[in-house]
Amino acid sequence: MAIQIPTRLLDGAVLAFLKQDDLYGYALTQNVQKIFDISESTIYPVLRRLKKNNCLTTYDEPYQGRNRRYYHITDDGITLLKTIQDEWLDFSARVNQVLGGQNDQSN
DSSP states (O other), X not given: OOOXXXXXXXXXXXXXXXXXXXXXXXXXXXXXXXXXXXXXXXXXXXXXXHHHTXXXXXXXXXXXXXXXXXEEEOHHHHHHHHHHHHHHHHHHHHHHHHHOOTTXXXX
């Protein structure tokens, strides 16, 4: 699909995955790539921005002689995720009104 993914939607996807479990960058990228057509380098600026905004914390765990940096969602991150989810529900309902979709009664 050739639709550009809005930053807010990527933020929501990252936060949603991290609400399920702490993940290291590569694993998180793999999960997001199952949903969106993005490059590996796309996720790291999102993670940096979310961490800067106190939505994430990080910690390192040893793995095969090196450290993996894990990301953990904070209470601020959970609040932001809820806001993004609410915005998405409103936005998608409006788009469905215009473009049709599950709520389209004209079929």
